[in-house]
Amino acid sequence: MDMTHHVYTELYYQMRKREDHRTREEVVLIALKEWMARQYGQPTDRGYQWKELFLPHGTRLRISHRGLCYFAQVEGDLLMAEGKIVTPSSWAMEVCGSVRNAWRDICLRRNHLEPWTKASDWRAAAGDQPRQPGVNRRRRARRSTD
Structure with missing residues (x-):
């Protein structure tokens, strides 16, 4: 063919x-x-702005849940999953069936040459401060208020 x-x-x-x-x-x-x-x-000037992270047109998003992978893609200025316009958090909640931390659960790939990378890692790279493990942040916060 x-x-x-x-x-x-x-x-x-x-x-x-x-x-x-x-x-x-x-x-x-x-x-x-x-x-x-x-x-x-x-x-490119087209893409989806997710808080401080800009996802250019064509960026693919992936969530792995219960052994299955679910995909979404930035099309123009919209995030599309299964033909519907979604936000990262609403998509994560729809896929997993409960409230989820989309930064932690979603992996991104901006083009086919890149590996899949956690959104939280992209966010940390875009921010000024290095990312701290969650447990240590909570422990420091508790101690500072004591």
């Missing part, structure tokens, strides 16, 4: 499913521009 035909068929299916009225050529041009921006390090 010709792979180009397979890709165009999948593109057509996804566009119809989302009622996207752009032409295939328009979507392919957008995809090529975004791919070049990611591959060749050109800055």
Whole structure:
């Protein structure tokens, strides 16, 4: 089977499913521009702002829960999971079925060349202060109030 035909068929299916009225050529041009921006390090102004962490368009998010992996992706300025607009915390809560710390449970990958990295590690790298283990922070807080 010709792979180009397979890709165009999948593109057509996804566009119809989302009622996207752009032409295939328009979507392919957008995809090529975004791919070049990611591959060749050109800055992109589209992305999702998660507190102090900026997730550029195309960033993938993953939660592993009970042996299964769940994925979301930044599309434009939105975080999308299974075709729905979500926030990191609402997505973590929906996947796990209870209130979760999204920073701890979500792993990020900004492009296919990077390994999956915990969101909390990205957050710590973006902040000024090094990250302290939670137990030590609580212990210090208790002692300072005594």
